[in-house]
Amino acid sequence: MTTHSTAPSPEAGPAPDWRRIGSFVTGQAAVQCGSFALIIAMNWTAVQMGGRSAVTCVILASTLPRALMLLFGGALADTLGPRAVVLRATATRLAVLAVGALITAGADSLWPLVAVAVVEGSLLGLTGPASGVLLTRLAPQEHLGRANSLFSMVMRLAPIAGSPLGAWLVVAGGLSGAMLVAAAGCAVWLLCAFHVTRGMVRPARGAGSGPSLFRRSGDGLLLLARHPRLRWMFVACFCMDFAFLWPAEVALPLRASGEGWGIGAVAAALSAFSVGALVSAAAGAALAHRIPAPVKLVVTGTGLAVGLGAMALVPSPPVLAAVAGAVGLCSGMNGPALVTAYQQAVPEGKLGAAMSTFSLSSIGAAPLSLAVFSSLSAALGVTGTWLVCACLALCSPVAATLALRAPATRKAPVPPGAPAAPEPTATAV
Template identity: 80%
Template sequence: MTTSPSAPSSGAAPALDWRRIGSFATGQAAVQCGSFALLIAMSWTAVQLGGRHAVTIVILASTLPRALMLLFGGALADSLGPRAVLLRATATRLVVLVVGALVAASADSLWPLIAVAVVEGSLLGLTGPASGVLLTRLAPKEHLGRANSLFAMVMRLAPIAGSPLGAWLVVAGSLSHVMLVSAAGCAVWLLCAFYVTRGMARPERRSDANPSLFRRSGDGLLLLGAHPRLRWMFVACFCMDFAFLWPAEVALPLRAASEGWGIGSVAAALTAFSAGALAAAAAGAVLAHRIPVPVKLMVAGTGLAVCLGSMALVPSPALLAVAACAVGLFSGLNGPALVTAYQQAVPEGRLGAAMSTFSLSSIGAAPLSLAAFSSISAPLGVTGTWLLCAAVALFSPVAAALALRSPVTRKAPGAAEVSVAPEPTATAV
């Protein structure tokens, strides 16, 4: 795994380069906040222009290209390096948003939104894996968990700050104003990325590299097939995301309505979850390297599943909020640890492809969760289906335990395979 360029070569654990990590977090906070503001503003504008059908078109125009370009983004990050991908894609995104703001100011139709959504989603897909690669370059292995926890904090705060900002701007001003604010966030991230990636050389050309970018886009799936540790970590992440989406998006408001608790209980539960997740991520940014891996992966994963199930049984809105806060606490500890363990198990030179496939586990889990559990809820009911989701979440710590027992293979598929014994589970991620 590539470490920070400034890491010392002595036997002691290298320290984090907090200046670069701070710049990374600042840039990501700005660009993610702008992205969520733009998402809300585009959805609202689509409703005004064409109702529910228009919103569906705009969302699909953003999400489908993003999912597709994730695969190519990983291959590009491995071949060109994170610096080239991030700087070029972010600069292009900045130009697109500025041009989109000018067009949207004089247009009164849906097509500018669709065009911006397609390009925006494609560029986000390209830069997603590169950001994951960049984080491993900035943080040495001993402190990668802390960096991932800090990044998780940014991703938690971005919708909290960006969504109301986008809603206010689109009502008080127009979609063009929101696009310009999002462009400003891109500009901040571009400056931060330029500083953070300064001095990072382009990766050496792989001897086994496929000449076609299309063929290289499947490297992440090949890695899952060849490496048991990666495969089990992928399963652990997918099970958790798959089990969590339906209770949060569907079951929570349904239970609040059936119990007569009102929409305020839903808001309180979601707020409590966010507060718990933020608190755990903040603690992880300071202490993640001191917490043993089994605690973060198995104990926290089990606690998350148990608390998720308890939300289906608590008798009052207050206890529902307490259980949601506990879910957030365990999630803020478990989520970054899963990402870190996955990153550390990836063979050298293939992190971009691996992270692109890893991102698809979360993107693919959402629609599958909503479709599967919504159909099951008819015969089982809301409470029974919610408890089933909690049972599925218990497979995540089991898969994580199997991953830690699997050997780490340092070579990629196609090269001479060299496996090493499983890393001691007491080592902090």
């Protein structure tokens, strides 16, 4: 008699932990929405207090510590594990926002805002790489693209919901109200993070003292130097962010104004882009594991670059919105695919450091794009500079092609002459 077993085959990979992924997405939706509301409220309050110089001061007070702490956040995530970093930093951020709400309630000076921005930015830099590590613990390699697409949907929706909420809060209840909402978002994420990280263990401590945290902060840059696939993925992400930001933030409003289309054309284009990105991110959450990597990385990257150039030449607002929607469709698939391919190529035990460096590709590209292309536009004009951006965006699919051809290394390299690493033993956090 022949029997049929219903057990999965040994070759079948583990299934994604969708319950914990759902908790991760829910918590991130809450904390990201609160963060965007707080950004709008803090910037508006700074403008009211001191104009352009004040808001610049607040923005720098948040972004510079965040960029610096990203490097240490990655090293901490690899050393302590993502659970310890996320829970402790989020709890601290919750306390800082609650205290900040009390301080700013009766303050009419800029310095309390600057102080909160410095601490807030530092804590966000610490938790960013650790949050990026969590998804790789919840979804196996073959389903990581779906999880990243789902997370991408949250990141697209957060500014759409959080920005108007922040504008309403600063009018209705002042900056303190926005800080309390951001603190509530942290509380929701903290509760979800307890569920998401339950049972996750701390990496084993080495036998020796090991390098200092300062030296480990450069691990992400060393990974780029040693691994061609990681290096080309970083270049692909940086080129796309660098080329895309100036057209979206500066050139689009300038062209709409110059053509006499009005602010409605800008709103329609950005809305169409967001809708397109949400649709493709949702499709990726369901089907990313079935779509070949060259399609997600190279085809969509080429579509992004071509669409970006087309937006500089379209004759009317309806056509502009239609092209922006198509660009959004490519973006919603391309962005999560870049993150997934990068995560899958990181050597074991180095994901925190690698994600901190990868995050710098976006954070560093923003001010550089504004500075370079704003200066270039004085000579080439808006349309000419926009087309230059589109040409540079084509470097992203080229770099992605080179990354796919490079070998992937999943094992951490052992220096010549060093003994083989012992089998790791986990310790509870």
